[in-house]
Amino acid sequence: MARKNSRLWLWTLLGWLAAAILFFPIFWMFITSFKTEVAAVSTPPQLFFQPTLENYVAIQTRADYSIYAFNSVAVSLGSTILALLLAVPAAYAMAFFPTKRTKGTLLWMLSTKMLPPVGVLVPIYILCRNLGLLDTRIGLIIIYTLINLPIVVWMIYSFFKEVPKEILEADRMDGANTQQELRHVLLPLALPGIASTALLSIILSWNEAFWSLNLTTADAAPLTAFIASFSSPQGLFWAKLSAASTLAIAPILIFGWLSQRQLVRGLTFGAVK
């Protein structure tokens, strides 16, 4: 018993130690956001201090902050909705009416994900420039939709596959037509899966930082690009950077916590369940 107890203590200690180390940079950023700029760079570093909200006020009153935040919201929601509109019908067809081409189609869709973005940076940049999509929200929405579409199809497909066939069959016997079947049986069953797929798509779009840094400058720049603008060496605004960063990551952190279980499926294309 004593041995078992000491082992539990060891696991608890190690587990919490690992969690504390991994989370520490986020924690440090969070508390720095409540310091004054002077306290943020003070020696020795302060753990206890008079907290202030001045950084958050300063960020919020910057006229352009709301533009960046709006761009992030618009681009991640827009691309997620568009990807779902394309993916749900395709996943439905492939999950419930598979043909001998279905497997090939799914794998081919996944293979488009393997294309490294730098491989097509030049043509996408030139296409966007010529089509007037450079530094526009529409341009980013289109690209994020295409980047995330394979993952979204795969994830919804795997959720549809889990819907027990018997339920659909029984409903059909009762004389339900396709529309009724979709609305009353399939949708309620698949809704949690579609919701967690949407969450993953939002997380990935929100955090995407290759295309947003390369294709936007001012008008359509999302928060990733806004934060990157703090990397210039003029002046050290660590407290303000921390406040802006905290605001930028908070919603996604919460989404990630909520959907951690289902994320595995989407992130590994069903290869690990």
Next chain:
Amino acid sequence: MSSSLAVKPQQATPPPAKRSRRQVSTLPLVAPSVVVLLLWMIVPLAMTLWFSFQRYNLLNPDARRFIGIENFTFILTDPGLWTAIGITLILVASVLAITIALGTLLAVLFDQDFPGRGIARVLAISPFFVMPTVSALIWKNMLMHPVNGLFAQITRGLGLGAIDWFADFPLLAIIIIVSWEWLPFALLILLTAIQSLDREQLEAARMDGANAIALFRFVMLPHLSRAIAVVAAIETIFFLTIFAEIFVTTGGGPGLATTNLAYYIFLKALLEFDVGGASAGGLIAVILANIVAIFLMRSVARNLDT
């Protein structure tokens, strides 16, 4: 990419004997996704290929002409390219080794039942959800800054002096940042895989007198091998094109010390405006990624039954 795989979904023609199978034409349902992805794959890639055989500079677009393989001979003899490929490989290999080794250990740890495990796990996976520009700037400014960074303050407080990470160990600094971002990914996937391990099998091995190390070595690790392969393949695809972390911290420097292939192409394309050279570099990146992708696709295909 591999356009030979490009397939148009066939019209579903279910056998008439199966009464419950409704006659549904699946083509209009699948076609939109297939068509947009087909365009997304073929058009830019064809353009990259086309540009790579041209002298084409955005600053002087009128001087555009076909030059054959000159772009390739030029960048393949550019020592900068080989440095960039070397740095890319070091970056990928180091971060893979760190995230998979630590990820496996942490997954075993978080598989144990201890008080507050749920909260500890949530904290541990959090870095994965932080946008790359934020992660990179937290580390660069608040932790690794040579004067006011926390690390420097601690080591100086201990009388050890401070390390100027981005001047003296720039590549190591990038490796640490990217490992921090992706360790939670490996942990999350491997933990899920461990939890699908048959508990009875573990108990049986324990009854047979296997100690903890033997259990890990002969029961858990073989069970995890496929999940580890999947993690490695997915991570490699992302690590081949690490960009934002370099963009906001070192800008590829000092010198070319942190210029990986992605950053090299970015410099060529959007700073030198050399479309031809950047396209040739892009094709090299595509080929490298394809080599990895084949392994991942095989592993995924084995697990897919339609």
